[in-house]
Amino acid sequence: MNSNDSSTSLIMIFGATGDLAKRKLYPSLYHLYKKGKLADHFAVIGTARRPWSHEEFRENIKDSIHSFVGADEQIDDFSSHFYYQPHDVTDSDSYIQLKTLAEELDTKYSLQGNRIFYLAMAPEFFGTIADHLKADGLTDTTGFKRLVIEKPFGHDLESAEQLNAQIRQSFPEEEIYRIDHYLGKAMVQNIEVIRFANAFFEPLWNNRYISNIQITSSEKLGVEERARYYETSGALRDMVQNHMLQMLALLAMEPPIRLTTDEIRSEKVKVFRALRPIEGNEVNEYFVRGQYGPGTIDKNEVVGYRDEMNVDPDSQTETFVAGKLMIDNFRWAGVPFYIRTGKRMTTKSTKIVIQFKDIPMNLYNNNEQLQPNLLVIHIQPDEGITLHLNAKKSGQNMQTNPVKLNFSNEGSNGINTPEAYEKLLYDCLHGDATNFTHWDEVALSWKFVDKISEVWEQTNSEIPKYASGTMGPEEAEKLIENDGFFWWNLNDLDVENCD
Ligand SMILES: NC(=O)C1=CN([C@@H]2O[C@H](COP(=O)(O)OP(=O)(O)OC[C@H]3O[C@@H](n4cnc5c(N)ncnc54)[C@H](OP(=O)(O)O)[C@@H]3O)[C@@H](O)[C@H]2O)C=CC1
Numbered sequence: 349m350n351s352n353d354s355s356t357s358l359i360m361i362f363g364a365t366g367d368l369a370k371r372k373l374y375p376s377l378y379h380l381y382k383k384g385k386l387a388d389h390f391a392v393i394g395t396a397r398r399p400w401s402h403e404e405f406r407e408n409i410k411d412s413i414h415s416f417v418g419a420d421e422q423i424d425d426f427s428s429h430f431y432y433q434p435h436d437v438t439d440s441d442s443y444i445q446l447k448t449l450a451e452e453l454d455t456k457y458s459l460q461g462n463r464i465f466y467l468a469m470a471p472e473f474f475g476t477i478a479d480h481l482k483a484d485g486l487t488d489t490t491g492f493k494r495l496v497i498e499k500p501f502g503h504d505l506e507s508a509e510q511l512n513a514q515i516r517q518s519f520p521e522e523e524i525y526r527i528d529h530y531l532g533k534a535m536v537q538n539i540e541v542i543r544f545a546n547a548f549f550e551p552l553w554n555n556r557y558i559s560n561i562q563i564t565s566s567e568k569l570g571v572e573e574r575a576r577y578y579e580t581s582g583a584l585r586d587m588v589q590n591h592m593l594q595m596l597a598l599l600a601m602e603p604p605i606r607l608t609t610d611e612i613r614s615e616k617v618k619v620f621r622a623l624r625p626i627e628g629n630e631v632n633e634y635f636v637r638g639q640y641g642p643g644t645i646d647k648n649e650v651v652g653y654r655d656e657m658n659v660d661p662d663s664q665t666e667t668f669v670a671g672k673l674m675i676d677n678f679r680w681a682g683v684p685f686y687i688r689t690g691k692r693m694t695t696k697s698t699k700i701v702i703q704f705k706d707i708p709m710n711l712y713n714n715n716e717q718l719q720p721n722l723l724v725i726h727i728q729p730d731e732g733i734t735l736h737l738n739a740k741k742s743g744q745n746m747q748t749n750p751v752k753l754n755f756s757n758e759g760s761n762g763i764n765t766p767e768a769y770e771k772l773l774y775d776c777l778h779g780d781a782t783n784f785t786h787w788d789e790v791a792l793s794w795k796f797v798d799k800i801s802e803v804w805e806q807t808n809s810e811i812p813k814y815a816s817g818t819m820g821p822e823e824a825e826k827l828i829e830n831d832g833f834f835w836w837n838l839n840d841l842d843v844e845n846c847d
């Protein structure tokens with residue numbers, strides 16, 4: 349690799365001692381290094397308040413790789429690229445020291461002034477850091493500058509607008525990489541390929557042939573140590589505003605005229621613009637929230653949300669959301685998109701079920717076994733697609749039998765597909781912002797979500813509860829049953845349960 353390679357860069361991580369950096373960023377950088385995607389011309393400066401030396405930082409990098417990758421080939425070479433600068437982001441003076449170190453490393457590793465600033469910190473610091481990076485000259489270089497921002501990007505539209513305005517004073521939109529780690533997942537990236545590279549899906553991908561689409565992202569974990577953040581967020585802001593709406597946009601968008609960042613983002617934005625606003629009295633008709641109570645997960649008793657550490661014992665925070673979304677455009681008029689996400693549910697799974705309409709005069713209609721055709725996109729933990737069809741039962745009769753055609757992405761690639769953060773870091777190093785969210789997408793998603801949270805925040809009635817280890821409150825079943833559908837059982841759809 350030579351110094352002109354576009355992965356040549358100084359990566360400055362703010363929040364380098366934190367959980368995200370340890371669990372996701374260092375292992376991902378290590379994978380890229382091992383694959384030769386990062387070679388000699390890269391250096392990482394980690395910053396946080398802890399008074400670590402370069403050596404202590406490198407020991408922590410090694411620990412992270414041991415714990416989360418489990419291998420340590422080339423670990424000394426890899427970690428030698430890491431440097432640490434104790435730094436309080438609210439303190440102006442320390443940016444000057446950071447600049448000096450950045451310039452030294454720029455020369456030492458021939459980094460051509462390329463810089464990635466990764467803000468792996470609490471969101472209240474995003475604006476301050478962006479201001480300082482510009483004001484204190486860290487962006488005054490001849491190379492590329494990219495600002496990577498973790499979620500949450502704002503708490504609502506108003507705060508997101510303020511944050512965006514502040515950041516935009518220092519970085520233009522094309523230099524801002526807003527992370528939505530679901531966009532780095534292999535099968536989320538596969539949605540476009542499934543749709544636009546297969547002759548038999550695209551003609552059927554509309555309201556004439558699809559009856560409904562179900563997107564479920566369920567977790568077994570509870571709130572863990574993140575209650576302080578989660579209490580101000582809840583599942584609507586934590587999962588729906590970003591990950592769930594992003595998956596919906598990829599499923600619903602029109603084919604872009606080219607596979608470029610701008611064209612793809614522009615088609616996604618049109619979906620958000622066509623989303624029917626759900627407001628006022630409609631909120632309770634179209635959306636259901638819930639909070640986990642005590643229950644059993646993997647045969648272990650677990651406490652309810654209100655008994656978790658740092659949670660208000662009277663908390664009204666939702667840990668579950670189900671919703672029915674309508675996209676008012678030519679392609680999707682009349683097709684409900686159901687979404688469902690929550691913590692402490694039965695299973696850890698993200699799946700998309702595309703349910704096709706029955707054919708007009710099905711000659712096998714009297715057959716009890718006849719099932720609707722489904723296309724299931726398995727996002728995680730299994731990755732792949734399954735087609736549910738009807739075939740003839742063997743024997744002399746004319747009975748039908750549901751069969752499944754299965755493709756496993758993991759099987760085809762042999763090993764685990766890269767972790768989302770690895771893909772996103774690679775894209776950022778190469779200036780590809782397609783799988784990061786544009787401001788217009790963020791703003792429109794907040795606009796949609798704000799109408800729902802406004803109603804919930806004004807509601808005095810107790811939040812519906814669901815027992816841990818279940819698929820949410822009864823109300824979520826009714827939401828979909830009222831339309832004559834039901835949630836497909838995720839365990840039944842698992843690849844291992846395919847015939
Ligand atoms: N953890 C995760 O799995 C995920 C996290 N995120 C997002 O990533 C971001 C980081 O999360 P996470 O790593 O969990 O948070 P942590 O609380 O684990 O880490 C916060 C980091 O910020 C540093 N820090 C805090 N205050 C200052 C300050 N004034 N000046 C300099 N450094 C400071 C801390 O180090 P020190 O105390 O040494 O200063 C630490 O390195 C958040 O925006 C979060 O929402 C998003 C998705 C998943």
Ligand SMILES: O=C1O[C@H](COP(=O)(O)O)[C@@H](O)[C@H](O)[C@H]1O
Nearest residue numbers: 499529565567586587591698728
């Ligand atoms: O962004 C978030 O996502 C995780 C779920 O991510 P996954 O990749 O494990 O599906 C969620 O637990 C967390 O609350 C949320 O902030």
